[in-house]
Amino acid sequence: MTSPIRVAVTGAAGQICYNLLFRIASGEMFGKDQPVILQLLEIPVEAVQNALKGVAMELDDSAFPLLQDIICTGDEQVAFKDANWCLLVGSKPRGPGMERADLLKDNGKIFIGQGRAIDAVAADDCRVAVVGNPCNTNCMIGASQCKRIGPERWTAMTRLDQNRAVSQLAQKAGVPITAVENLIIYGNHSPTMFPDFANARINGAPVSDVISDHQWLRETFIPTVGKRGAAIIEARGKSSAASAANGLVDHVRDLMTPSPVPHSICVPSTGAYGFSEGVWASVPVITTAPGTYEVVQGVELDDFAKEKIALTNAELVSERDTVKDML
Numbered sequence: 001m002t003s004p005i006r007v008a009v010t011g012a013a014g015q016i017c018y019n020l021l022f023r024i025a026s027g028e029m030f031g032k033d034q035p036v037i038l039q040l041l042e043i044p045v046e047a048v049q050n051a052l053k054g055v056a057m058e059l060d061d062s063a064f065p066l067l068q069d070i071i072c073t074g075d076e077q078v079a080f081k082d083a084n085w086c087l088l089v090g091s092k093p094r095g096p097g098m099e100r101a102d103l104l105k106d107n108g109k110i111f112i113g114q115g116r117a118i119d120a121v122a123a124d125d126c127r128v129a130v131v132g133n134p135c136n137t138n139c140m141i142g143a144s145q146c147k148r149i150g151p152e153r154w155t156a157m158t159r160l161d162q163n164r165a166v167s168q169l170a171q172k173a174g175v176p177i178t179a180v181e182n183l184i185i186y187g188n189h190s191p192t193m194f195p196d197f198a199n200a201r202i203n204g205a206p207v208s209d210v211i212s213d214h215q216w217l218r219e220t221f222i223p224t225v226g227k228r229g230a231a232i233i234e235a236r237g238k239s240s241a242a243s244a245a246n247g248l249v250d251h252v253r254d255l256m257t258p259s260p261v262p263h264s265i266c267v268p269s270t271g272a273y274g275f276s277e278g279v280w281a282s283v284p285v286i287t288t289a290p291g292t293y294e295v296v297q298g299v300e301l302d303d304f305a306k307e308k309i310a311l312t313n314a315e316l317v318s319e320r321d322t323v324k325d326m327l
């Protein structure tokens with residue numbers, strides 16, 4: 001039997017993880033032949049640790065053949081010990097009246113601690129995916145604390161945004177999801193992100209040939225994708241959880257599966273596509289070996305795309321400026 005991989009997950013008693021953990025344990029993230037050990041981290045508060053135990057009991061009660069062990073802890077050093085993947089979902093939510101700068105700094109402290117713990121105790125082949133918001137900047141802060149686990153191993157999630165964009169295009173064109181290809185998100189996981197419809201294809205044809213309403217593409221599609229999270233909160237009274245968990249399953253699975261098909265992830269910028277060096281920006285990547293990617297080079301971007309990317313880059317740079325003392 002294949003030896004198990006250790007998957008550390010933070011925020012494990014939260015609503016995204018209530019969807020996510022069961023899908024990891026069932027083999028959807030790492031494959032149906034890959035046993036897993038879940039190492040679950042939550043804040044060391046009795047009520048939250050109790051809630052985490054309840055989640056572990058439900059995982060037990062699902063009798064997943066691939067799930068070899070569950071560790072529940074409030075200690076980062078225990079959670080990240082020998083972890084092959086660290087899925088950083090937990091973060092501090094924005095409270096009433098809280099400024100964005102305070103949110104960035106409060107979360108920065110969490111990601112400094114977690115970055116250091118990962119560097120100290122995780123497995124040599126460890127990969128990290130950050131979901132907790134503001135995920136691009138949290139990822140940059142976590143990576144900045146590491147010497148052993150390099151920045152190329154730290155990614156943040158825009159796959160939910162990619163999936164949202166694909167779904168909007170498919171519905172508008174009246175085609176199945178599978179007809180939409182090469183839709184890539186550029187920039188920050190925030191309403192400034194840019195879903196690049198111009199290079200996407202529907203049944204092999206350029207999107208703007210299939211969807212003749214170009215005003216819809218520029219003025220409705222982009223904000224619909226960018227503000228989808230707020231629309232879900234408005235409708236459901238809670239933020240997106242199942243679709244976020246699904247996005248992370250897709251993010252990690254596609255990073256572990258070599259393929260020439262591009263997908264969107266946030267990686268450290270080397271200056272490509274107009275992003276400032278060193279910010280974590282979403283760009284097209286292909287997976288070249290399990291856990292290893294290359295940024296797709298040479299995608300042609302028109303002036304409209306360049307303008308949008310400049311805006312989302314400015315936001316990433318301003319987030320970095322806010323936390324510069326932490327890097």
Ligand code: NAX
Nearest residue numbers: 010011013014015016042043090091131132133157160244
């Ligand atoms: P919840 O509030 O339900 O759960 C978060 C959990 O994290 C809580 O149980 C909390 O105790 C825990 N936590 C806080 N600090 C921690 C720490 N230092 N160590 C370990 N655990 C800690 O939020 P949920 O809906 O699960 O969302 C989690 C995060 O995902 C949020 O930051 C949210 O903004 C972010 N999202 C990111 C998305 C993306 O596409 N990148 C989309 C969905 C989601 O909005």
